[in-house]
Amino acid sequence: MKNLSFQKFMVFFILSSTVALAYQIPYLRYTFYDQFAAAYQLTNTQMGILASALNLTNVLCYPIGGFIADRFSTKTLICTTLAAFVAVTLVFAFTTNFVVCLIIHVLYGFFGIATLWSAYLNGIRNLADKDNQSKIFGSSEATRGIVQTIMGFAFLGILGVTTSAAAGMKAVLLLGSGACAVFFVLAIVFLPKSEVRHDDGAAGESAEKYSLMEVLKNPGVWVTIFIIMFAYISWSIGNGYLTTYTVQVLNISQGTASALGIVRSYIIVLLAGFIGGFILDKFTYKGTGFLVLFVAIIAAIIGVMTTSAIIPLCISLTLVIAFLANIMKSTYWSVMDQAGVPVGMTAIATGIISFIAFIPDFLVTPVCGKWLDDAAAAGNVADGFDKIFILLIASSVLGIISAILLTRRTKKVKAMEFNEGL
Numbered sequence: 565m566k567n568l569s570f571q572k573f574m575v576f577f578i579l580s581s582t583v584a585l586a587y588q589i590p591y592l593r594y595t596f597y598d599q600f601a602a603a604y605q606l607t608n609t610q611m612g613i614l615a616s617a618l619n620l621t622n623v624l625c626y627p628i629g630g631f632i633a634d635r636f637s638t639k640t641l642i643c644t645t646l647a648a649f650v651a652v653t654l655v656f657a658f659t660t661n662f663v664v665c666l667i668i669h670v671l672y673g674f675f676g677i678a679t680l681w682s683a684y685l686n687g688i689r690n691l692a693d694k695d696n697q698s699k700i701f702g703s704s705e706a707t708r709g710i711v712q713t714i715m716g717f718a719f720l721g722i723l724g725v726t727t728s729a730a731a732g733m734k735a736v737l738l739l740g741s742g743a744c745a746v747f748f749v750l751a752i753v754f755l756p757k758s759e760v761r762h763d764d765g766a767a768g769e770s771a772e773k774y775s776l777m778e779v780l781k782n783p784g785v786w787v788t789i790f791i792i793m794f795a796y797i798s799w800s801i802g803n804g805y806l807t808t809y810t811v812q813v814l815n816i817s818q819g820t821a822s823a824l825g826i827v828r829s830y831i832i833v834l835l836a837g838f839i840g841g842f843i844l845d846k847f848t849y850k851g852t853g854f855l856v857l858f859v860a861i862i863a864a865i866i867g868v869m870t871t872s873a874i875i876p877l878c879i880s881l882t883l884v885i886a887f888l889a890n891i892m893k894s895t896y897w898s899v900m901d902q903a904g905v906p907v908g909m910t911a912i913a914t915g916i917i918s919f920i921a922f923i924p925d926f927l928v929t930p931v932c933g934k935w936l937d938d939a940a941a942a943g944n945v946a947d948g949f950d951k952i953f954i955l956l957i958a959s960s961v962l963g964i965i966s967a968i969l970l971t972r973r974t975k976k977v978k979a980m981e982f983n984e985g986l
Contacts, residue, residue: 572691574754575638576700577707579687581747582642584708586680588715589653589740590618590672592733595716595825597808598818599723603733604660608940612933614669615804619926621673623919626681630915633682634773639755641683646748648675650741657737660730677918685897685914689907695845697898702841705894709833715743716826724819774909779916784903787966787973788913791854791899792921794963795892798861798956800925802889803828805932805952806882812936813946814875824879828886833894840891841898850899851971854892858963861888865953865960872946899970904977928955 593600593611601611633641652671659665692700719736726732779785807825810816816824847853864885871878897914905913932952939948 571756575687575756576691576704578642578747578751578755579638579684580704580707581711582646582751583680583684583704584711585715585740585744585747586645586649586672586676587708588712589649589737589744590669590676592719592736593804595807596719596723596733596736596822597825598811599729599822600733603729604662604665606662608933608937609930610662612930614665615929615933616926617666618669618673619922619929621670622677623922623926625674625677626918626922627915629678629680629682629918630912632678633686633911633915636683637757638683638687639751639757641679642751642755643748645675645680646744646751648679649744650748653737653741653744657734657741681918682911682914686911689897689900689910694901697901698845698850698895699841701898702837702839702844702894704837705841705890706834706837709831709835709837713826713831713834715740720819720822720826723822774906774912776912776916779909779913782905782909782913784900784905784973784977785913785917787903787970788896788900788905789917789921790966791851791963791970792896792917793924794858794959794966795854795889795896796922797924797928797959798858798885798963799889799893801928801932801952801956802882802885804929805936805949806886809949810879810882812940813872813949814878816875816879824883828883832883832886833890836887836890837894840894844891844895844898849971849974850895850902851967851969851974853967854896854899854970855964855967857888857892858960858967861885862957862960864888865956869950869953902974902977903970904973904980 593615597611600606601608606614648671652668652675656665656668659668688700688704689697718739722735722739723729723732726735806828807821810824811818811821844850844853864881867881868878868885871881900910900913932948932955935951936945936948939945939951
């Protein structure tokens with residue numbers, strides 16, 4: 565970060581902040597689950613349906629985003645995204661109709677992915693050399709955490725002073741729309757028309773175009789898919805249900821749980837981004853780092869399942885899970901270099917990788933919502949959460965296998981580079 569010029573820093577800041585808002589506003593249920601459900605009078609299953617609509621749209625738009633990012637400038641795509649979020653969030657603030665909410669989540673999914681995601685990843689990756697990929701991605705995630713923390717506490721303050729959940733969510737969404745408008749103006753002013761790249765020879769490589777078949781035939785693409793898939797499940801389910809777990813099982817108040825949710829979802833993101841990016845770049849093989857993280861998450865999940873009677877310890881372990889999951893989330897895109905994915909392949913590869921890696925995301929949330937509703941109807945909601953935790957353990961076991969595959973792939977790539985240098 566300290567080596568970034570002002571122009572590169574502004575690109576970095578605007579890209580990171582745009583993604584922060586685009587992945588906070590549609591996911592308010594993560595931190596304000598119970599208030600959101602009350603404002604729109606939704607059941608757990610309906611909450612899962614909204615999440616599924618958003619996540620399914622995300623998955624379908626990932627490959628579209630890869631092709632779009634390969635053909636349009638970052639400035640055009642970022643400005644389009646922010647303008648769309650201003651309009652859609654304004655509509656969201658003034659409706660309570662479930663069908664309209666469903667359409668809104670589809671639109672969030674389209675503009676959050678098709679016009680933003682691959683453009684963001686391509687832009688961030690090109691700001692640093694291959695030896696600092698974890699740091700640049702981790703710093704970006706940390707910056708997102710700063711922006712989301714500020715917004716999150718503002719949202720919490722609004723919900724605390726409004727007279728009802730419905731009025732509070734309306735005010736929250738109006739503030740979110742206003743923030744998007746501010747960054748829309750910043751993007752117009754500061755984002756350059758041409759791409760900003762790190763000057764280490766990657767620019768020439770980035771000019772090379774790759775076909776879809778070349779992407780699909782690259783083994784590193786598939787290794788990256790598996791790492792991201794299982795790391796993202798840990799982050800998504802952990803963040804999505806740990807806050808309401810503290811309310812429904814540990815009997816923490818909604819206000820306290822939301823404050824903890826902000827710490828878990830935003831402040832920890834900041835710490836995990838900076839610390840995780842620094843630590844992971846210290847591993848000779850990033851696969852080894854991810855193996856350690858997946859093992860630690862399994863241990864923490866088992867701890868949560870066995871310490872619900874010791875509330876302070878159990879809450880602490882939920883924060884540990886969030887920290888570990890966010891380290892993985894903030895750095896998993898940095899494995900592309902060690903997996904052997906060329907810089908010039910970034911735009912289209914990230915679209916394909918995201919399309920496949922995030923498929924479980926839209927399938928898992930309705931299932932988890934159904935588990936919770938069924939368990940609550942049976943009089944023991946803790947059983948539903950136990951099923952979710954078992955799913956997280958299974959995902960982490962598969963993540964360990966993926967980390968081993970990444971290490972093997974990295975050794976093979978380094979051997980090939982060594983032989984080519986002879």
